[in-house]
Ligand SMILES: Cc1ncc(C[n+]2csc(CCOP(=O)(O)OP(=O)(O)O)c2C)c(N)n1
């Protein structure tokens with residue numbers, strides 16, 4: 001019998017702790033698959049965030065060092081500068097990357113650090129219980145914007161890829177989603193493309209991944225996937241935002 | 247060969263000769279000569295990395311990354327910037343990663359000023375960041391000692407896998423004195439490199455973390471760190487004494503304050519006052535023993551600090567109620583001259599002699 | 604001037620500290636530095652009552668004559684400083700530094716002229732050794748300036764030699 005589906009070698013044999021329908025599990029798996037396919041397990045060093053994915057080191061089987069909340073890009077910079085031959089990537093949520101870690105992210109991109117960031121945009125702070133994130137949509141209700149996000153009070157959802165695109169050091173920026181099979185396939189391609197950019201030393205690479213958080217969105221997993229298509233991706237259009245020659 | 251160098255530059259040269267290959271920092275007076283020196287110097291070092299980071303937060307986390315990747319890494323700043331680094335220092339302590347952090351203290355709190363001060367003693371010796379940890383703190387008092395202590399700081403950081411802080415001030419950083427360096431670069435000897443992340447080739451993957459959700463496990467981690475700190479307290483105390491043998495009063499001062507005090511004591515000795523000094527070189531671990539031994543034959547201790555009294559508390563703890571403590575503090579960036587200080591010491595000296603009669 | 608003196612003293616194997624004035628003080632206002640030279644280890648880099656004070660302009664003269672120890676010696680650039688307010692218990696030595704420097708065609712060596720005069724009155728370091736070590740003291744960048752600096756040191760030194 002031919003095996004068509006199995007656990008990637010770079011994924012540990014451990015059950016995920018994530019909520020049912022959460023995008024993190026899918027993204028972990030995609031990263032592990034790409035690491036296997038590109039034979040990068042022995043080269044990879046990952047920096048997990050403070051956020052729901054803080055336990056990524058229980059799942060993805062590569063060298064890992066946990067960063068303080070938001071500082072993933074700085075920690076990854078330190079590692080990559082010392083070990084340019086390794087594949088260095090961080091994995092960060094929207095609170096981690098686009099609120100407390102904005103400066104680190106912005107400047108790592110601007111310096112063209114040869115690192116890759118997987119930026120999981122679920123429009124809320126998942127781990128701490130569904131508070132408003134920098135990517136929360138206008139009108140979206142969260143525990144700290146109970147009447148919906150209000151631009152006058154809370155500002156606007158931040159389009160991270162578009163902001164980073166104008167910086168000279170960024171080489172590859174793409175926004176993908178993991179809410180349906182075709183999108184997941186595209187997400188996997190983007191992950192591989194980002195690693196290629198790093199290996200070819202073209203510059204900073206980041207993949208923004210729209211990811212369902214059914215728990216804090218207070219939706220079923222299926223509703224969450226639909227919401228990404230119908231609402232979230234209107235604000236955050238999918239596609240390649242920047243792809244320098246590689 | 248002797249070279250006339252500023253304290254800040256001497257730290258830079260000593261770091262490179264100690265095998266430091268990575269520096270990350272953010273400009274702040276009065277320590278700028280150090281990053282400026284290393285910007286040039288590290289460019290000559292194979293694998294040398296110098297980044298002017300976007301903030302102190304970022305700089306300390308680059309140090310964390312470089313350290314876990316196996317390099318000797320350092321950062322430096324002055325008081326307000328060191329406050330920003332505290333989160334990172336707490337992570338370094340928790341994840342047991344070696345690193346060297348230089349604080350050239352200035353007047354505070356808040357923005358304060360850029361004059362020499364010693365008001366970050368609590369922050370440095372009590373951990374500074376959150377959690378139950380300690381940082382080794384070295385307080386040199388001359389340019390030569392800054393250089394020597396820099397080399398030592400890297401070794402201590404490796405031996406105990408812990409962050410080490412060099413605590414100076416604007417005066418030590420900017421004054422120039424002759425300094426000699428080891429003629430050869432020292433090779434780093436890393437006893438246990440099993441924490442270094444290099445990619446999981448031919449070995450299981452490693453994870454360096456500080457999130458330990460199970461309180462029992464976290465408790466054990468805390469006790470493990472505690473046992474390490476106990477070892478450091480036993481083995482790594484450093485101090486110097488000056489004219490203590492026949493003294494009836496002992497001044498206790500560190501860093502720049504100790505230099506001023508030495509000048510004051512020399513003058514007072516000429517007037518026949520029997521005064522000596524204990525100069526703590528390691529502030530944590532604090533030289534408790536020598537103070538307790540001294541208290542067996544000296545009753546009067548005179549603590550002088552460029553703060554409102556921070557090391558003072560450690561002296562009180564060391565004396566455990568015995569002896570009598572005099573105190574003189576000058577916070578805010580004021581550096582008294584030796585003559586000024588000698589007048590104060592002299593008054594206290596005579597008062598206590600009278601009391602004894 | 605202070606740095607050059609400190610370097611020269613170091614090359615004579617003396618103990619030395621050089622404490623610059625710094626930070627905001629450097630940006631405008633009077634700049635100053637403190638040099639301690641000794642046969643034994645130097646306790647404090649901060650001088651309470653220096654043996655010598657050298658002032659190049661009026662504000663510095665007014666500010667620093669007060670810290671000189673009684674009986675101490677103050678050297679002034681008499682091209683710029685009016686010494687009529689000098690303390691009565693100190694010795695004042697006047698050197699028209701700016702004018703002497705202009706004789707050499709470069710006002711920027713006024714410092715060196717003053718240093719030459721200072722060496723004459725203080726005897727802290729040897730002029731001969733300083734002239735010899737000058738390339739090392741000034742560093743590579745200033746090699747073109749060595750001859751001019753030597754002349755300036757000599758000029759200041761000899762100016763006071765002729766006076767005494
Ligand atoms: C300095 C600091 N502040 C706050 C926190 C608490 N905290 C942990 S994760 C997090 C935000 C998580 O949200 P996000 O980055 O969007 O990731 P998600 O959990 O949604 O994947 C916060 C605020 C922390 N760990 N450290």
Ligand code: SF4
Nearest residue numbers: 018019022052126213
């Ligand atoms: S809270 Fe949201 S992001 Fe976190 S695990 Fe649950 S679904 Fe995923």
